[in-house]
Every structure is written in C-alpha cells, then in structure tokens.
Amino acid sequence: MPLSLRSALACFAFLLGLLAAASSSAAQRNAATGPPRAAWVEPDFPFFSSTLDARKAQGVALPDNLAPRALVLNLGRGFWAAFDPDLLRVVAVWHGAGVTPKALAPGSYHDVSRKTPDGQSYLPAPDGELWLATGTYPGWQTGETVSLADPREPAPSPEEIGRGPLDEKIGRFEAVRFVGRAVVLDYTVAGAAVSEWLTLDDAGAAGGPVIGRNFEVAPSTLPLRLVVGTAAPGVALSLRPGSDRAGSAELAQENGVWTVRVPARAAPLTFGLVLARDGAKPAASPAAPRPTAATVARWPQEVVTAVNVSPATDAYVVDHFALPEPNPWRRGVRTADVQFRADGTGVVVTLDGDVWLAHGLAAARKTGDTVRWRRFTSGLHEPMNVALRDGEIFVFDKNGVWRLPDADNNGEADAHVLFSNAFAQTADLREFPSSLRLGPGGEFVIAKGGQQAKTQGKHN
Numbered sequence: 001m002p003l004s005l006r007s008a009l010a011c012f013a014f015l016l017g018l019l020a021a022a023s024s025s026a027a028q029r030n031a032a033t034g035p036p037r038a039a040w041v042e043p044d045f046p047f048f049s050s051t052l053d054a055r056k057a058q059g060v061a062l063p064d065n066l067a068p069r070a071l072v073l074n075l076g077r078g079f080w081a082a083f084d085p086d087l088l089r090v091v092a093v094w095h096g097a098g099v100t101p102k103a104l105a106p107g108s109y110h111d112v113s114r115k116t117p118d119g120q121s122y123l124p125a126p127d128g129e130l131w132l133a134t135g136t137y138p139g140w141q142t143g144e145t146v147s148l149a150d151p152r153e154p155a156p157s158p159e160e161i162g163r164g165p166l167d168e169k170i171g172r173f174e175a176v177r178f179v180g181r182a183v184v185l186d187y188t189v190a191g192a193a194v195s196e197w198l199t200l201d202d203a204g205a206a207g208g209p210v211i212g213r214n215f216e217v218a219p220s221t222l223p224l225r226l227v228v229g230t231a232a233p234g235v236a237l238s239l240r241p242g243s244d245r246a247g248s249a250e251l252a253q254e255n256g257v258w259t260v261r262v263p264a265r266a267a268p269l270t271f272g273l274v275l276a277r278d279g280a281k282p283a284a285s286p287a288a289p290r291p292t293a294a295t296v297a298r299w300p301q302e303v304v305t306a307v308n309v310s311p312a313t314d315a316y317v318v319d320h321f322a323l324p325e326p327n328p329w330r331r332g333v334r335t336a337d338v339q340f341r342a343d344g345t346g347v348v349v350t351l352d353g354d355v356w357l358a359h360g361l362a363a364a365r366k367t368g369d370t371v372r373w374r375r376f377t378s379g380l381h382e383p384m385n386v387a388l389r390d391g392e393i394f395v396f397d398k399n400g401v402w403r404l405p406d407a408d409n410n411g412e413a414d415a416h417v418l419f420s421n422a423f424a425q426t427a428d429l430r431e432f433p434s435s436l437r438l439g440p441g442g443e444f445v446i447a448k449g450g451q452q453a454k455t456q457g458k459h460n
Contacts, residue, residue, distance in 0.1 A: 037332045038331065042378065046379075048353060048379050049379060049397065050103055051070065051398070051427045051429065052067045052072070052092070052099065053427065054066070057130045059232040060092070060132065065136070066120075066161045067082065067086075067087075068426055069400075071176065073198055076200050077209065078097070079200050080094055081094075083185060087137065088166065090228075099125065100127050104429060116429045120453075130232055135230075138151065138166055139226065141170075141225045145255070148257065151170065155426075157455035157457070159455060160455040161426075162425050165421050171190065172188050173185075175415045175417040176379075177414070178413070179292065179293055184291060190224065192224065194218070197214050198213055199211070199212040208280040212272050212275075214272045226262065228273060237258055238274045239251045239271060240271065240274055240287040241272075242272075248265065249262050270287055271287050272288060295408060295410070297411065297412055299329065302374055303373040303374075304372055305322035305370060305371050307319065307320070307368055324356065334351045335351075337384060344362030345361065351382060353381065354375060355378075355404065356376060359372040360372050376406075380402070380416070384396070384397075384435075396435075396446055401421070401436065401446070402416045402418060403419045404417070405417060423459045428455075430453075431460045432448070432449045
C-alpha cells in the first residue's frame with residue numbers, strides 16, 4: 001500500500017533529522033552532558049578499516065608500502081596486523097598503539113572541528129614498531145618465480161598506488177567472517193579458496209609472544225606462493241604443519257623476501273606461519289585450528305530513545321527521533337545515511353563504521369512511543385551510504401560495496417561479504433564513497449567524490 005503524503009514526508013524528515021542531529025549544536029550539548037565517548041578503536045571488536053601508510057614505519061620501512069584499503073586486525077595486547085583486500089597481502093604486523101588517527105572518522109571523533117587534510121602526505125600510519133612488512137605486490141602468486149612488481153593496470157598518474165583489485169584470475173577477496181569473537185578472512189587465489197586467521201599465542205614460547213598466520217588452502221592444480229615479505233631484525237619465521245602433519249608447505253627466501261611454497265595438490269592443506277622475536281621459541285605444535293565457535297551477539301542490549309511527534313496536521317511536518325547516544329558502549333552515533341525495510345525498520349550507517357537498526361519507527365510515529373535501537377555491525381571504512389535489496393543490507397565504504405548477512409537471525413551481521421571492489425580507491429583522505437543506490441533492474445549505482453591534490457587515480 002502506498003505511503004500517505006504525511007507518512008512519506010515524515011520518513012523523509014526522519015532522514016533529514018538523523019543527518020542533521022549528528023552535527024547540530026544541540027546534539028553536541030546533549031552529548032556533553034552524558035558520559036564521554038570511548039576510544040574510536042573499540043578494544044573488544046576484532047578489526048577496523050583504514051588507509052595505512054607504512055612507507056616510513058619503524059622497524060621495516062619499504063618505500064612503496066602504502067595501502068589505500070586495509071583491514072586492521074586487533075590481535076590483542078598491542079599487536080596488530082593490516083590486510084590489503086586489493087592485493088591479498090599483509091601490509092604490516094606491528095606492536096604498539098594501533099594506527100595514528102589522521103583519517104576523517106578517528107580524527108574528528110572527539111573533536112568535530114578537526115578537518116581532514118587533502119593529498120597523501122599526512123596519512124594514517126602504524127603507531128608502533130613493525131615486525132613484518134610487504135611492498136606493493138600480490139601477497140599470493142603462481143608460477144616458479146616471485147615477482148615484486150605490481151601487475152595491475154596503472155592509473156593516469158603512474159605513481160598512484162591505489163589501482164584497485166587484482167585481476168580475479170590472480171585472486172579476489174571474498175569476506176570477513178565472524179567466528180566466535182574472532183574473524184576469518186576468506187579469499188581465492190588462482191581459483192583456489194583460502195581461509196586465513198591470525199592468532200597471538202604465548203603457549204610454549206620462551207621469551208615472548210608468538211604471532212601466527214594460519215591457513216586452510218583448497219586443492220589447486222597450480223603451485224602457489226604466499227609472499228610473506230620482509231622481516232624486521234630479530235624476527236624469526238617458521239612453519240607449523242596442519243593437524244595431519246603433512247609437511248608439503250616450504251618456507252624459503254626468494255628475490256629478497258620470505259615466501260611459502262605450496263605445491264599443486266589434490267587435497268586441502270592446512271599450515272601456519274609463525275613470527276617470533278628476540279629468541280622466543282615457538283612450541284613444536286600444529287597450526288592453530290580454524291575457529292569454529294558460533295557467532296556471538298556482541299551488542300545484545302537495546303537502546304531505547306524518545307520520539308517527539310508533531311501535533312500539526314499540515315502536509316509537511318517534522319517528527320523528532322532521538323539518536324541512541326549515550327549507549328552502553330559509549331559509542332558516538334554520527335549518522336550518514338538511512339534506508340527503511342518493508343516493516344519500517346530504519347537501517348542507519350554512521351561515518352565511524354557502524355550500522356544500527358532502529359525498530360518501531362512506524363508505530364512510534366503514530367503513537368509517540370519509543371524507538372528501540374540495536375547495533376548490527378562495525379569495522380567499516382568511513383561508510384556514507386546504505387542500500388537494501390531483497391531485504392539484505394549493502395553498505396558502500398572506501399573498501400568497496402559490502403553485503404551484510406544475518407544468517408542466524410540474532411540481530412547482528414555474521415560476515416562482511418565483499419560484493420564489489422572493482423573500482424579503485426586512492427589514499428587521498430578526501431576521496432569519499434559518496435552515493436550507493438539501487439537501480440531499477442536490481443543493480444547498484446555508485447558515485448565517488450574525490451580530489452586530485454597529488455595524483456590522478458582511476459576513479460577520482
């Protein structure tokens with residue numbers, strides 16, 4: 001049944017109210033009276049997204065180690081690893097405070113007056129000492145030799161590193177899957193499915209923590225190479241076989257970098273790559289098993305907010321819906337876009353990488369009752385748009401367009417499934433994911449805003 005004019009305008013006014021409330025002086029005054037916001041990086045969530053510039057990093061400085069798109073994994077106790085979904089490489093592994101807050105979302109989170117610099121001279125960087133780093137080359141390769149060249153088509157400015165994803169024949173990132181409180185990264189390499197999960201372990205180690213990259217590789221008709229990269233002085237690498245003890249993966253140094261050779265085979269292969277430092281001796285144990293725990297509800301609490309329905313009977317009215325701030329996580333709610341499900345539930349995305357569900361909007365607009373908010377997911381890369389197709393949630397951020405399924409119906413996303421990252425993204429902090437809308441045939445139409453302060457990319 002079509003919405004009435006009042007209902008349609010009220011929905012539109014709700015959208016405008018959400019976007020305005022995030023930056024209005026009234027909202028700032030209200031936030032000031034509540035508890036202060038917690039840190040932008042939430043310690044109990046397994047990852048966040050960021051551009052990462054490790055070209056001048058402490059420990060291992062490689063002149064081309066810049067990732068416009070990176071998933072930054074929180075391994076615990078101050079250890080971090082960044083994964084590049086375009087090149088399927090671990091950009092860096094380090095110990096320290098995380099990532100310097102130079103991007104728009106973290107930089108303005110506690111200071112809304114702080115603007116984002118343009119260009120690529122002042123970028124987020126690892127805040128700590130690197131254990132390992134890679135350059136701008138594929139993290140997985142085929143063939144008999146290792147190449148440290150970037151195989152992607154150059155941008156109009158040849159020096160621009162943000163060239164988009166690899167050709168799918170080489171590899172493609174598939175998903176970040178939530179397993180218990182950990183995550184598993186799924187991608188393909190030359191048509192073979194690969195799952196990777198990182199661990200931080202002290203068990204059996206003499207002298208300090210041990211970082212593990214653990215893999216499950218599907219059968220492949222081609223020999224594969226994991227290009228591990230360059231280790232910092234004092235960092236030792238070793239392999240752990242899978243539980244079947246099949247020692248078919250081989251650690252080697254080739255062309256100045258560490259690699260793991262995985263031969264062609266008809267059966268799956270599980271193995272682990274271990275990083276230890278300053279004489280730590282990893283235990284002679286199998287690779288860490290793939291996490292299998294059920295997905296947990298990270299944010300089971302609802303946040304209930306008030307509604308102020310206009311008593312006017314005019315064709316255009318404004319109803320006020322309070323945002324879910326404060327909340328149990330002391331999370332800021334800086335709304336960027338909202339779409340509505342068939343039952344009236346609002347799907348709200350925030351600049352800080354969160355998706356919220358607003359339940360009861362339709363009833364609240366009629367009765368003046370409350371709205372019930374649930375956090376749905378986090379970790380997205382400065383998203384500014386959300387779209388719905390057949391009831392599923394899609395979000396456009398700097399890493400690409402993600403599908404966010406909730407297969408177990410617990411009210412939270414089970415995975416971030418990469419629908420498309422076919423378009424390139426430069427490291428310029430003002431190249432934003434401006435618009436995502438559903439087309440008449442079920443296709444998506446996107447718009448990207450950007451500047452060319454330093455280089456001309458493919459799609460800015």
